[in-house]
Structure formats: C-alpha cells, structure tokens
Amino acid sequence: MKTLLSLVTLFSAGASGATLFLGAYPDSIIVFDEAKGQVADRISLSTGLPTSMRLSQDRKKIYVTTNDHSGLEVVDVASHKVTNRFVLNTPTKRYRFNGGAPDPQDRVFYTVTTEMNKLSDRYDIGKLKYTVIDLAQQKIVKAIDIAHEDENANAGFYGRAGFEVSPDGKYLYQFRDKVVILNTDDFKVVDRIDLSKPDFPGMENVGFGGLLDSISEPGQHVSLFNSADPIVHNRVFGIARFDLTTRQVNFTPIGPAPGGMAGLQVAPDKKHAYTVIANGQLGNKRCEFWAFDMGTSRITQTAEVPCRSRFSFGMAGDGGKLYFYGAGFEIEVYDAATLKYERTWDLNNDITGAGMIVIN
Numbered sequence: 001m002k003t004l005l006s007l008v009t010l011f012s013a014g015a016s017g018a019t020l021f022l023g024a025y026p027d028s029i030i031v032f033d034e035a036k037g038q039v040a041d042r043i044s045l046s047t048g049l050p051t052s053m054r055l056s057q058d059r060k061k062i063y064v065t066t067n068d069h070s071g072l073e074v075v076d077v078a079s080h081k082v083t084n085r086f087v088l089n090t091p092t093k094r095y096r097f098n099g100g101a102p103d104p105q106d107r108v109f110y111t112v113t114t115e116m117n118k119l120s121d122r123y124d125i126g127k128l129k130y131t132v133i134d135l136a137q138q139k140i141v142k143a144i145d146i147a148h149e150d151e152n153a154n155a156g157f158y159g160r161a162g163f164e165v166s167p168d169g170k171y172l173y174q175f176r177d178k179v180v181i182l183n184t185d186d187f188k189v190v191d192r193i194d195l196s197k198p199d200f201p202g203m204e205n206v207g208f209g210g211l212l213d214s215i216s217e218p219g220q221h222v223s224l225f226n227s228a229d230p231i232v233h234n235r236v237f238g239i240a241r242f243d244l245t246t247r248q249v250n251f252t253p254i255g256p257a258p259g260g261m262a263g264l265q266v267a268p269d270k271k272h273a274y275t276v277i278a279n280g281q282l283g284n285k286r287c288e289f290w291a292f293d294m295g296t297s298r299i300t301q302t303a304e305v306p307c308r309s310r311f312s313f314g315m316a317g318d319g320g321k322l323y324f325y326g327a328g329f330e331i332e333v334y335d336a337a338t339l340k341y342e343r344t345w346d347l348n349n350d351i352t353g354a355g356m357i358v359i360n
Contacts, residue, residue: 018317
C-alpha cells in the first residue's frame with residue numbers, strides 16, 4: 001500500500017465549525033474557518049516554507065518544520081501566535097530534516113537529520129543520524145549514527161517515519177516495516193519488533209502506514225497497516241493499534257489493498273471511515289471514495305471521484321464533510337453521507353505538502 005499524503009487530524013464528537021491549519025507557499029500557515037468557509041487568519045513563518053506539521057501531545061501546540069534554512073517553529077493553537085522559532089543552519093553547516101516528534105514535556109524534538117559541511121570546494125554530506133533538538137537552547141544537542149540495518153529505511157523520510165515518544169519519555173518508537181524502539185538517553189536499540197513475522201495467523205509482511213490522530217488515545221499509536229497472507233500473498237489493509245507502554249500490537253483488517261490509498265479518515269463516532277483509492281496510472285487512472293462500517297469492517301458505499309495527479313484527503317471536524325486539497329488553491333468539499341460534491345473553497349494561496357490539522 002502506498003500512502004499518498006502526510007495528514008494529521010484531531011476530532012471531537014459532535015463538534016462543528018472546526019479550524020483547519022494548512023501549510024502555504026511561500027512561508028505561512030493558513031488558518032481556515034470551517035463554519036464560515038473562509039480564511040480566518042494567516043500565521044507568518046520567518047524561517048521559510050512549511051514542510052510538515054505535528055501536534056504536541058497536549059494538543060495545544062503545532063510544531064512546524066521549514067525548508068529554507070532547516071527551521072523549526074512552534075505555533076500556539078489558541079492564539080495562532082508563534083511562540084518559538086529558530087533555524088539549524090549556520091554559515092558552514094546545513095541540515096536536512098522533515099518532521100519528527102516532541103517529547104511529552106515539549107522540551108526536545110526528535111527527528112532524523114543529514115548534516116552537510118561546507119568545505120572550500122564542496123559540501124561534505126554526512127550520514128543519517130537520530131537527532132535531538134533542544135527547544136529552549138534552540139539547537140541540536142545530540143546526534144547519533146543510525147544502525148546500518150536501519151539506514152535505508154530512514155533515507156526517504158528525514159523524521160517522517162512515524163516517530164512516537166513513550167508517555168514517560170524514556171523510549172522513542174519508529175514505525176515502518178517494523179517497530180524500532182530506542183532508548184532516548186543513548187539511542188541504543190532496545191528492541192525491534194519485526195512485523196514481517198507477526199504472531200497472528202494468516203498474516204505476513206505487515207507494515208505501518210500513516211498516523212490516525214482521529215482515533216488515537218493517550219499512550220497509543222494508531223495507524224494504517226498493510227499485510228499479505230502467506231499462501232497467495234493477497235494484500236489487505238486495516239488499522240493497527242500499538243500500546244506505547246506494553247508494546248502490544250492489535251491488528252483489525254478492513255479490506256483488500258488498492259494500488260494507492262489516500263489515508264483513512266475515521267469519523268468522530270468511530271463507526272464510519274472513508275478513504276480515496278486510486279488504481280491505474282496516467283490516462284488509465286481511476287479514483288473512488290470508499291466508505292466503511294468500522295463495526296463490520298465492510299465497504300458500505302463507493303463513488304467515483306475525479307482524479308488529481310497529486311492530492312491530499314481530509315475530513316471536517318464533525319465528520320460530515322470530506323476534503324480534497326493540496327497541489328492547488330482550493331479545498332473541494334464532498335458530503336460524507338452521499339459522497340457527492342458540494343462546493344469549492346478558495347484559499348487564494350497554493351498549499352504545501354505539510355498536511356492539514358483539524359481542531360475543534
């Protein structure tokens with residue numbers, strides 16, 4: 001299964017008129033009012049283009065990584081004010097990173113970086129490293145080499161590969177084709193849970209996908225997963241719940257895995273879920289909405305939807321609307337009950353790949 005987007009959401013049952021936060025070119029976060037259907041505010045980012053957004057564990061802050069100078073900015077959700085901002089680059093060093101996770105006390109930010117040192121005639125490109133950024137000191141305080149067997153899995157992510165921190169702050173979890181558990185003091189690998197050999201009958205090649213904040217609970221990592229049976233290798237997708245304290249994994253298969261899938265949006269009642277699937281390529285590409293009953297794990301409704309070459313998929317705060325956005329200036333709104341197009345909201349700004357945060 002291929003995840004087509006990076007999407008972060010926060011829902012509460014029965015809410016309406018949520019606030020949407022979206023990364024925008026060239027250097028801002030758009031604050032959009034669902035109830036009014038218009039831009040309510042714009043948060044200026046002095047460090048450059050937003051590339052990722054991550055909610056703090058208390059859901060009160062948004063951590064934004066930026067591209068121009070390898071920056072990090074912290075946005076207060078309630079006031080829309082930037083409370084902390086800095087860059088990692090210096091005149092002789094540059095860093096590449098994209099996303100990560102804060103610790104529960106919001107003191108440090110964990111990510112993966114590549115350091116590039118400026119020499120007289122070239123840049124010397126360093127190895128990938130697990131990195132700790134101290135938010136008060138506004139600098140990298142620790143960088144540890146990644147084990148050779150984990151280098152390839154980290155190369156394309158730069159911090160996006162499903163980082164979570166345990167409730168006590170002692171362990172850093174990285175969710176990929178396997179779960180790698182690191183001690184936050186010295187970054188030694190405590191355990192590797194090999195999901196390609198799960199202790200569940202009829203499953204093999206299990207891998208975690210995008211984080212599902214809509215149904216996450218404190219101390220849990222809830223995400224998409226995909227797997228294949230060991231006989232005919234039929235690929236299916238579903239929801240995985242990983243307990244960050246006990247390290248127990250629970251898989252709930254939902255259905256056959258399509259060629260491409262734009263995440264999974266779960267309604268606040270946790271009874272209904274939606275995705276957009278894509279099969280085929282270029283002129284033969286076909287996209288559909290899939291609606292699911294979470295109780296029976298069955299597809300209840302499908303509807304063809306116009307494909308885009310690139311897009312992101314989201315949901316309203318009350319679960320009543322579905323959103324198409326990204327690679328453009330608009331949000332296309334669909335009714336979740338009928339899967340029919342309703343309207344288009346003009347953002348008057350091109351949107352980056354940083355994703356969307358929905359807060360009631």
